[in-house]
Amino acid sequence: MIEDIFIIIIWILLPIGWHYLLKTAGLSLLQVTIPSFVIVFFYFYQYIGFPILYFQLDPYRAQFVSDKFLMIKVFTFTSITITLMIVGYIVANKHLGSLFWRTDVTYVASQNFFVEKIFPGGARQNIGLVILVLISITVLFVYLTKVGYQKIAIIIAMGTENDLRSSARSAMGNSFAGKYHWYKLFMNDFLRFTLFAFFAQYLLNKTIQKRLILFIIFIITTFVMVMQTEKGPMANLIIALFLVYILVKNKGKVPLIKLMFLGGAILSILIVFYLKFMGRETFGEALSGVFSRSFTGQMMPAYLYLEYFTQHHDLLLGRSLPNPRAIFPFEHYELTKEIMAWHSPFSYKKGIVGSMPTVYWGEMYANFGFLGVLIPPFFVGYILYGLNIILSCLQKNPLSIALLVWLLMHLKTLSGTSLSGFLLDSYMVGVIASFALLSFYSGRGVIRYQKRVIQKYLDRVIS
DSSP: OHHHHHHHHHHHHHHHHHHHHHHHTTOOTTBOOHHHHHHHHHHHHHTTTHHHHHTTOSHHHHTTOOOHHHHHHHHHHHHHHHHHHHHHHHHHHHHHOOOOOOOOEEEETTTTEEEEOOOOOOHHHHHHHHHHHHHHHHHHHHHHHHHOGGGOHHHHOTTOOHHHHHHHHHHHTTTOSSOHHHHHIIIIIIHHHHHHHHHHHHHHSOOHHHHHHHHHHHHHHHHHHHTTOOSHHHHHHHHHHHHHHHHHHSTTBOOHHHHHHHHHHHHHHHHHHHHHHSOOOSHHHHHHHHHHHHHHTTHHHHHHHHHHBTTTBOOOTTTTSOOGGGOSSSOOOOHHHHHHHHHOHHHHHTTOOOOOOOOHHHHHHHHHTHHHHHSHHHHHHHHHHHHHHHHHTBOOSHHHHHHHHHHHHHHGGGGSSOSGGGTTOHHHHHHHHHHHHHHHHHTTSOOOBOOOOOHHHHHHHHO
């Protein structure tokens, strides 16, 4: 009993210490940056739900999470990871300078202040984005043709058994007969990137033409988000559009009132999904399912990783890391699929190919033990901060805002996915390349960046 109270006190106190460490790094959880956004999702997915699992308050999760010592180990590893990532932010802040979303400014002498500029996208930018949208829609059409229109998960979800829905979802993703990641790059990532850019344009200059284009892209992107009857993609899309709005209209500062409205909108969407596609019969059951999945759904796999390694399997020693074209002398180990097959052998025998990703330290532990937990977080934190520094040097326009938001949503998955996926990240490379090409084309051969504000002008404002 005393041990339990002591652990809960630590659980309460650690975020207070992290808050002051973030301030040392010049960061705030209510200012939109890549480092702070990643930490927010670590709190949300890997920290808040600890007491629920530790005290077995969720009956469904309790049947899989029963060892308190192992749960303390999960809590310890997550706490170490968050702490060392923030230390990485602090060191990067000392090495690379203050992190902020730089803007070109015009000094208004008569009124003694700076006017920040967000440059609107011109006709060439719109042409490039529309071409990318048309290519993405074509790829979506090809993908749906290969899947079969009668086998789309959301179409067969009405009134079918869970196994049929799960099989359809598996056939559209993990067991898709083809290079699914290339299809996903176009029909998911490129579509979302263009949606973010057009939404930023619309916020800067609201016209009927832009509203129509935005509406069409939103409808198509929404279909892509829900076609596999997954809950997360649609919620993430709403979050991303909210981030675009905050960056354009509020200089990246998140107002608490609007954050509450966002939470209510996402909760409503998830409840509808649980009622319609997850077999929940009442509002209470759906609400309980949402909170269970949100706060403990990605912590439980971390527990299973620690249980599987090394009680049931030896450390992988790097075998889950990428091995493109088998250039290294080892066979790639499909870690997330193997954990899922071990956890749900009956589904695996039925041909349902699932995956069970978890926070990135889970994969590092599976490969290298405690050293895998201890070493990577500092470098992850430093790189995240450095990446945001690079982005802050780009000219602030719809394309750069879209890129920042896409990266925010992509990198926040560090709280629930493997680190190896970022080593050879075709999605990130593809989106950054498309941003570069579109910027090059719309800038007539130039990718524009921000000029640093001259200190004497800042001194004039301060004085």
